Amino acid sequence: MKKRIGILLSGRGSNFEAIARNVASGVIDAEIAVVISNRPEARGLETARKLGLTAVSLPSKGLDREVYDRMVVAELKKHQVDLVCLAGYMRLLSAYFVREYHMRILNIHPALLPSFPGLDAQHQAIEHGVKLSGCTVHFVDENLDAGPILVQTTVPVLNDDNADTLSARILEQEHRIYTEAINIVLSGKYHIDGRRVVLD
Numbered sequence: 001m002k003k004r005i006g007i008l009l010s011g012r013g014s015n016f017e018a019i020a021r022n023v024a025s026g027v028i029d030a031e032i033a034v035v036i037s038n039r040p041e042a043r044g045l046e047t048a049r050k051l052g053l054t055a056v057s058l059p060s061k062g063l064d065r066e067v068y069d070r071m072v073v074a075e076l077k078k079h080q081v082d083l084v085c086l087a088g089y090m091r092l093l094s095a096y097f098v099r100e101y102h103m104r105i106l107n108i109h110p111a112l113l114p115s116f117p118g119l120d121a122q123h124q125a126i127e128h129g130v131k132l133s134g135c136t137v138h139f140v141d142e143n144l145d146a147g148p149i150l151v152q153t154t155v156p157v158l159n160d161d162n163a164d165t166l167s168a169r170i171l172e173q174e175h176r177i178y179t180e181a182i183n184i185v186l187s188g189k190y191h192i193d194g195r196r197v198v199l200d
């Protein structure tokens, strides 16, 4: 049976779209079981509906973190999700969520972690004056942008870059490496040694 992916997003959803394209073309051998958003107005939810996928709006406003995460996990389990992909999901996960999907949650971050975690990573990179930035796909633990790293790639930071131009250059690579990371996890051909993800 094909593995079942659950996508969590809060906004535009371009990483989700790239994943959906690669699932449709068979580059990723899995199916998208459900797309969930904590923001009812997220464009990614609309895209999911247009693609004929199951799209669920679960507003998080005003709810305690774990109470909310219990609702999300219940929805993921209802759809028999094996692998959770955070794609622009603007929430920290509770210990409960991380335990329920231990080492089965991935996130993409638009910087070379551990540099520039958190919000506005591209702006942080420009302000710091780094010459290279990039993006990172990592397993998710309870800490912000902190779990073991699966795939990273670099992009140059140019003299006349602003956060928008750098973001666009990074985003192109995000769309490529998220699929690469998902395929590593789906293949099962890796092990985790401390913080290191080692490909077998």
Ligand code: GRF
Binding pocket: 009, 011, 012, 013, 014, 015, 016, 087, 088, 089, 108, 109, 110, 171, 174
């Ligand atoms: C991406 O830059 C991703 O790295 C970050 O949030 C952004 C989401 O973009 N976590 P999109 O919604 O996938 O277009």
